[in-house]
Amino acid sequence: MPTISRRAFLGASLTGLAAGRLFAQDKPAEATPKSLDDAPFQPSTLFLTWQRDPTTTMTIQWVGAIGETADTKVSYAAGKAGAWQSQAITVKPYPLTDLKIFRAELTGLLPGADYQFRIGKMSPTYRFRTMPAKATDTIHFISGGDCGVNGHTVSNNIQAARQDPMFAVIGGDLAYDNGKSVEIHLAFLRNYSKHMVGRNGRLIPMVAGIGNHEVDGGYKKPRAKAPFFYALFDGLYQETGYATLDFGDYLSLVLLDTEHTSPIAGAQADWLERTLKDRVDHPNVFVVNHVPAYPSFRRALGVAGKEGTGEANRKHWVPLFQKYRVPVVLEHHDHTFKRTKPLLDGFSDKNGVLYLGDGSWGRLRTPYQPENLAYLAASSRDYHLSLHRIQGKERFHLALDENGRVMDVCRSGQRTTGVIPGSDD
Ligand SMILES: [Fe+2]
Ligand SMILES: [Fe+2]
Numbered sequence: 001m002p003t004i005s006r007r008a009f010l011g012a013s014l015t016g017l018a019a020g021r022l023f024a025q026d027k028p029a030e031a032t033p034k035s036l037d038d039a040p041f042q043p044s045t046l047f048l049t050w051q052r053d054p055t056t057t058m059t060i061q062w063v064g065a066i067g068e069t070a071d072t073k074v075s076y077a078a079g080k081a082g083a084w085q086s087q088a089i090t091v092k093p094y095p096l097t098d099l100k101i102f103r104a105e106l107t108g109l110l111p112g113a114d115y116q117f118r119i120g121k122m123s124p125t126y127r128f129r130t131m132p133a134k135a136t137d138t139i140h141f142i143s144g145g146d147c148g149v150n151g152h153t154v155s156n157n158i159q160a161a162r163q164d165p166m167f168a169v170i171g172g173d174l175a176y177d178n179g180k181s182v183e184i185h186l187a188f189l190r191n192y193s194k195h196m197v198g199r200n201g202r203l204i205p206m207v208a209g210i211g212n213h214e215v216d217g218g219y220k221k222p223r224a225k226a227p228f229f230y231a232l233f234d235g236l237y238q239e240t241g242y243a244t245l246d247f248g249d250y251l252s253l254v255l256l257d258t259e260h261t262s263p264i265a266g267a268q269a270d271w272l273e274r275t276l277k278d279r280v281d282h283p284n285v286f287v288v289n290h291v292p293a294y295p296s297f298r299r300a301l302g303v304a305g306k307e308g309t310g311e312a313n314r315k316h317w318v319p320l321f322q323k324y325r326v327p328v329v330l331e332h333h334d335h336t337f338k339r340t341k342p343l344l345d346g347f348s349d350k351n352g353v354l355y356l357g358d359g360s361w362g363r364l365r366t367p368y369q370p371e372n373l374a375y376l377a378a379s380s381r382d383y384h385l386s387l388h389r390i391q392g393k394e395r396f397h398l399a400l401d402e403n404g405r406v407m408d409v410c411r412s413g414q415r416t417t418g419v420i421p422g423s424d425d
Helices: 006-018 033-038 151-162 182-195 227-233 267-278 311-316 318-323
Strands: 047-049 058-064 074-078 085-087 090-093 100-106 114-119 126-129 139-144 168-171 206-209 243-247 251-255 285-288 328-330 337-340 354-357 376-380 384-391 394-401 406-412
Touching: 047 182, 047 206, 058 114, 058 182, 074 100, 085 100, 139 151, 151 182, 151 384, 168 285, 206 227, 206 251, 251 267, 267 318, 311 318, 337 394, 337 406, 354 394, 376 406
Parallel strands: 139 168, 168 206, 251 285, 285 328, 328 354
Antiparallel strands: 047 058, 058 100, 074 085, 074 114, 090 100, 114 126, 139 384, 243 251, 337 354, 337 376, 384 394, 394 406
16 A cells, blocks of 8 residues: 555545544534423433443433432433333442432444433433444544643533534543542533534443543552542443453554553463454454553653653553554553554554554643654644545545644554554655
8 A cells, every 4th residue: 555645645545534523613513402401400421331242232321410300211212203112221320429329321222323312301402423234434543642621621622513523532531520529520521511412412332441530549559449430431431441442343442551450461461462363354443542562752761770751551552563464553541642654563664553643632742752762753832633534435524623724644554564654744
């Protein structure tokens, strides 16, 4: 597959990308505004996530108080004409408060279908869409990390929603609650719930990985020290801080725990090897980790006997990424925009692994530049998100800043033929 320049790519391919609302100028949709005006029960933290195959399931969650609405049963229907069904919810404690988490997992859904749902009889009618059974059409999603609750986070939420992504992956440091702050955690959920609404009021599901700011103490702690994260996401992370979310046969997200509540070596590395080996022939395996293997701000090499950033990833995980054809690793934690060269053992190689990051949804630092750090292909100090588009056997990765400007474009092919950066760098 030949290398393409950024200019050539932009000229030749943006028609197709724009079809996915890359440059949509209209305002982000609000969830069924007419109903919102009328509905007395509107949980401000309502959001969607997944615990298993996104082609046939959806998990609806919100944080609230017992008794604020009499009927919390979720009813749902396919399309506008489908028969309404109901699903009982589970209620579990929300940490450090008297509040509760209300959760309904809908299963046995039709793939690639629009659904509407309500909570009791007093909520608005919300919408979601299941993922398609096959990747016959373009699959597009947003990734980023290190959000927080400031204005930049909200700007990026709005830009993300304008792309109408099928879902969003947040690779750790979601709210910066540090396992302790109820207010910050709830503010993060309220922002996501309000702004992460796609076309026609469709709610955009969130897939989350763990970062140090989910955890009281940051690293090497038990699950109990990340109470908000596990309260919301223990359906996916039932016993460990790592999990795989398989989308039919066309996409796997391998979500890792960079030593926050699970050691990098040992059981997690063994699991990672089995997981990647099982998926070696899958077309799109994206790894998501919080602390980067190839940092853009922190130092990769340790000093004075102290371990460098990402050292354990590079020792225990990177050889597995390389061995089992992982094309793309999404990294975070350093609060920059970065794209590495395709790397094998830290050196540029056309058959290498592409590392994209480094988590600046709502946090910012000044990174190393490619001229000072050989493994980097591009970097900048910008709030940003990544938009990934899987089109047949090709993947496009666009970095968008908080104003929606395209900062960087690259594409990745299958590793057998190499990963091909799409810029002139
Ligand atoms: Fe962070
Ligand atoms: Fe972090």
